[in-house]
Amino acid sequence: MSDPHRRSLGRVDLLEDSGLSPLSQEALLDLEQTFFQWHRRVLKGELTGRLLAESGHQVEPGQFHGLTAVARIAAGIGRDAPTDPTVGLLAEEMAIDPSRASRVASDLIAQGFVRREAAQDDGRKTVLCLTAAGRAVLEDMRDRKWRHFVRVFSRWNEDEIACFARLFTRYAQDIMGDDEG
Structure with missing residues (x-):
């Protein structure tokens, strides 16, 4: 065998x-x-690191993941609704402790990708907001990822792509819904 x-x-x-x-x-x-x-x-973070190196952005993969986490929270991706990103939600989203999330947020702020603001509904609460520079990095990296994705799948035929998408989606749903495992 x-x-x-x-x-x-x-x-x-x-x-x-x-x-x-x-x-x-x-x-x-x-x-x-x-x-x-x-x-x-x-x-x-090999693929992210490679795409970041190609881009010339001065962002480490861990910081980039922090930046994408802020964007996901704000957009409500993986949540019930969009919400104001906080350091606590950043920690939750990245599955790291709050002190590390605070350092990630501070790094992103120092680089000009995120800024702190008072929450609209509670001026005592601080939220993280993407800056134009942060959005530009995210948009550039999204475009690089999709160009890479298209390059990989351009070697596959239509049936292979559709079958892979269907089977991988089924696998992901089944593995997450497995109550016995």
Whole structure:
């Protein structure tokens, strides 16, 4: 079958007892290995780092993630509605502690990508607002990401793209809705 070392990293006993065919078991082991490599690259910010280096923006990947988090909070992406970004929400969005989020916000402010303002509904509360420079970085990086995305998928045919999108969406929904796992 496959490389014994690679199989030792998976739960072969679970796969063998699953009722899945040997071909499906091998495919799942391959998929798990690819997911691991992809996830590690995402966590390390390799693609973001490469796109930032190409852009010439003086933003570290962690700071860029902070900038995108501010934009997501303000737009309500992944939330019930748009809301004013605060350091606390930034920490939550980035899954970091509040003191680290405060440092990220301070760095973004020092670079001129974000500014602090009083909340409209409560002048005692401080919110984070994107500046024109911050929006410009986000727009440029969005365009770079989509050019990269299009370049990758330009080598795929229409059916492959549609199938991948459908199956990956199904996988993401099923894995997040798995109450047994």
